[in-house]
Amino acid sequence: MRGGPSTVAAALLAAVLALALAAGCTTSREPSRDDGRSASQKPSPSGSTSPTAVAGSVLAVKIDNAPGARPQTGLDSADIVYVEQVEGGLSRLMAVYATKVPKAVGPVRSARESDLELLGQFTRPVLAFSGAQGKLLPLIDRAPLDAVTPEDAAGAGAYYRGTERAAPHNLYVRPGRLLPSAPGSAALTTGFRYGTAPSGGTAHSSLTVRYPAARFTFTWSASRARWLVSTDGAPTVTTDGTRVAPATVVVQYVKVRASGFHDFLGNNTPYTETVGSGKARVLRDGRVHDVNWKRATATDGTDFTTADGAPVAFAEGQVWVVFAQAP
DSSP states (O other), X not given: OOOOOOHHHHHHHHHHHHHHHTOOBOOOOOTTSOOGGGTTOOOOSOXXXXXXXXXXXXXXXXXXXXXXXXXXXXXXXXXXXEEEEOGGGOEEEEEEESSOOOSOBBOBOOOOXXXXXXXXXXXXXXXXXXXXXXXXXXXHHHSSSEEEOTTTTTTTTOEEEOSSSOTTTTEEEOGGGTOXXXXXXXXXXSOOEESSOOSOOEEOSEEEEEETTEEEEEEEETTTTEEEEEETTEEOBBTTSOBOOOSEEEEEEEEEEEEEEEOTTSOXXXXXXXXXXXXXXXXXXXXXXXXXXXXXXXXXXXXXXXXTSXXXXXXXXXXEEEEEEOO
């Protein structure tokens, strides 16, 4: 795997995160609209390729996971799917693309403060999102990433509105308009290792992770050698009927604290701390392994190790990382 961004980028990211800690705000956006600067933007489905990405950039897309947004599009093509808690105990996804660029991904929704820390491990990632709370937008603009909302990509045909759902659950992005080509697995500066499973572990047929207002169940399929995902008790499928089935699932126990931001109803936006250390459970090959995780800085990937310090390898294929509140 490649190393993290430069020390200049690391310093910039640290400054941005420090500003975020001091930037509490509320927003008056309406619940039926997208957040922030893209609230009224409805781009045309046609246009030219955006020049945003640089060589080696991954594409990260914030994906709606409210009941009205399911099934999603392009989720099965992601290399990594991060699951985070948002306002009201609900969930939102961040899908990261490096080895495949699907035709469309969505529905696209807004960014959160935690995303800046999480994305610091990648070299100048492209972040596709629908907007953000007003006082968060300047922090996103200062972060070492290329932020692209529908407003930013107006005229490029990168975003379009679907016709089968009502806003805000109908905004989609064409990744090929933001990413010239798939950068490949070397762009995934996550610290992940792939290879033989660690010894031991406990046989599990399924495991459920609960948020206050959402739950995810991962059920082992021996015939597919994959974990079948269910969300809120229903199978997680894409719009073309594909069952979402990662090869590895990581339940990473982290601190989820109050941030300085709130939604339009006054609910606090949770901040998921992904720098630090703690416990995790790695699901692969029908077994669950209790491991440790450590991420020294926001520009580092996350290392997973066994109790004796040996690196933990994942199975080849898609990885889901579910951030859960540490006990």
